[in-house]
Amino acid sequence: MSDEPLDLATLQRRLADFAAARNWQPYHTPKNLAAALSVEASELVEIFTWLTPEESARVMSDPDTAHRVTDEIADVLAYLLQLCEVLGVDPLAALDAKIDRNERRFPI
Amino acid sequence: MSDEPLDLATLQRRLADFAAARNWQPYHTPKNLAAALSVEASELVEIFTWLTPEESARVMSDPDTAHRVTDEIADVLAYLLQLCEVLGVDPLAALDAKIDRNERRFPI
Amino acid sequence: MSDEPLDLATLQRRLADFAAARNWQPYHTPKNLAAALSVEASELVEIFTWLTPEESARVMSDPDTAHRVTDEIADVLAYLLQLCEVLGVDPLAALDAKIDRNERRFPI
Amino acid sequence: MSDEPLDLATLQRRLADFAAARNWQPYHTPKNLAAALSVEASELVEIFTWLTPEESARVMSDPDTAHRVTDEIADVLAYLLQLCEVLGVDPLAALDAKIDRNERRFPI
Numbered sequence: 225m226s227d228e229p230l231d232l233a234t235l236q237r238r239l240a241d242f243a244a245a246r247n248w249q250p251y252h253t254p255k256n257l258a259a260a261l262s263v264e265a266s267e268l269v270e271i272f273t274w275l276t277p278e279e280s281a282r283v284m285s286d287p288d289t290a291h292r293v294t295d296e297i298a299d300v301l302a303y304l305l306q307l308c309e310v311l312g313v314d315p316l317a318a319l320d321a322k323i324d325r326n327e328r329r330f331p332i
Numbered sequence: 333m334s335d336e337p338l339d340l341a342t343l344q345r346r347l348a349d350f351a352a353a354r355n356w357q358p359y360h361t362p363k364n365l366a367a368a369l370s371v372e373a374s375e376l377v378e379i380f381t382w383l384t385p386e387e388s389a390r391v392m393s394d395p396d397t398a399h400r401v402t403d404e405i406a407d408v409l410a411y412l413l414q415l416c417e418v419l420g421v422d423p424l425a426a427l428d429a430k431i432d433r434n435e436r437r438f439p440i
Numbered sequence: 441m442s443d444e445p446l447d448l449a450t451l452q453r454r455l456a457d458f459a460a461a462r463n464w465q466p467y468h469t470p471k472n473l474a475a476a477l478s479v480e481a482s483e484l485v486e487i488f489t490w491l492t493p494e495e496s497a498r499v500m501s502d503p504d505t506a507h508r509v510t511d512e513i514a515d516v517l518a519y520l521l522q523l524c525e526v527l528g529v530d531p532l533a534a535l536d537a538k539i540d541r542n543e544r545r546f547p548i
Numbered sequence: 549m550s551d552e553p554l555d556l557a558t559l560q561r562r563l564a565d566f567a568a569a570r571n572w573q574p575y576h577t578p579k580n581l582a583a584a585l586s587v588e589a590s591e592l593v594e595i596f597t598w599l600t601p602e603e604s605a606r607v608m609s610d611p612d613t614a615h616r617v618t619d620e621i622a623d624v625l626a627y628l629l630q631l632c633e634v635l636g637v638d639p640l641a642a643l644d645a646k647i648d649r650n651e652r653r654f655p656i
Contacts, residue, residue, distance in 0.1 A: 319410055474589075
């Protein structure tokens with residue numbers, strides 16, 4: 225557990241330090257990180273594949289499934305932040321700009 | 333463009349307000365949001381599919397591709413935050429705990 | 441339209457000839473073809489993302505959607521056959537063996 | 549092992565019989581089968597995620613990896629055939645028509 229404040233930039237730096245300490249950077253091409261991200265997103269989908277919409281809405285009431293879901297969400301976010309790191313993309317600015325565009329594209 | 337500070341919680345609330353104003357919540361089951369997340373992750377993969385590792389590392393030097401990459405990253409983060417919203421998962425805490433576990437699992 | 445009989449091996453050879461005539465083989469590494477396959481599978485998922493189970497069961501009654509679904513199925517099969525080609529895997533034998541294993545794994 | 553001839557239609561019927569004998573049809577909506585297909589495609593991608601293009605080309609020389617690859621290919625084909633079954637799509641005709649279109653779209 226870290227004593228540092230919990231924000232996206234701090235987690236992104238922890239992930240970069242973690243990869244650097246293990247010499248994993250050569251593997252972390254944008255192409256590979258995008259693939260890893262999509263694999264983790266599919267592991268999230270796998271949890272819901274055979275559930276009805278109603279069952280999917282109750283997924284956090286089972287502790288084991290809740291832990292699995294939370295773990296996969298962490299994995300998706302981890303690869304997304306590492307992809308942003310190697311590409312030099314600011315994910316918060318990217319999303320902020322996208323919401324702005326969507327507000328113009330889908331007026332209420 | 334919003335004048336609010338750019339952090340994950342603010343963007344998550346903007347996304348929730350955006351969906352609520354358009355009555356999209358009935359579509360936003362965990363199952364559907366996980367599927368949407370994986371579709372966006374694959375649109376990111378699509379950009380890199382036929383590139384060599386070296387070409388994938390230079391992807392941001394072309395303005396059109398850079399914009400496309402940034403846009404898909406925003407879409408992935410948007411669906412991840414919306415999924416966290418409906419599930420009641422804190423993505424930063426989830427990732428922080430996951431990095432802690434990985435530090436024990438993969439000692440240097 | 442081909443006059444040749446419509447079987448998997450014939451289609452697989454047409455796909456190989458098609459790629460060879462355009463000098464696409466250098467791009468057709470197993471890694472790239474697996475990525476392309478998953479991208480096409482996600483384009484199929486995209487059609488169903490926001491549909492209820494009931495709506496998803498009626499998807500072929502709309503001619504435009506039926507065409508889109510059929511087209512994405514063709515794309516998935518195309519990349520699966522091309523992946524099998526470069527790996528030397530016989531997809532029919534692989535599936536036959538898998539069904540045998542599943543019959544033992546999930547007895548009635 | 550079946551004594552029946554090894555063709556796509558026979559395997560598709562075996563899969564349908566297998567699901568029917570276990571009363572799995574209610575789960576086999578087009579939406580769910582498309583999700584399952586994409587999950588299996590991602591399990592294939594996972595094998596290649598961190599490999600170089602050259603390593604990916606040698607993946608069948610390791611017996612364990614070769615078995616894993618072949619197994620995932622079988623899973624992708626299984627869900628593709630089951631999806632075709634519930635939708636009434638002929639995968640061979642779909643691919644044949646697609647190759648015809650691609651020959652016009654990408655002239656040599």
